[in-house]
Amino acid sequence: MPIAGSSLGLRYLRDRICVPRDMPLLSGRLVRQALEQTAALDGDEQPEAIPLQHRFDQDPQAFLTE
Secondary structure, X not given: XXXXXXXXXXXXXXXXXXXXXXXXXXXXXXXXXXXXXXXXXXXXXXXXXXXXXXXXXXXXXXXXXX
């Protein structure tokens, strides 16, 4: 059983975890499924949605040099 109140943190991690490139796709999916199943044992609390305007990694302007 997970620690009481951990469902929010587990789901936050589930949504934001980066699967290494050398890990098979199926393994990454299984990690996310395991996080969700463990969180479900504690409750149904959901984290805030990932804000799209905070995706600085998608904006190449910060990496361009003149």
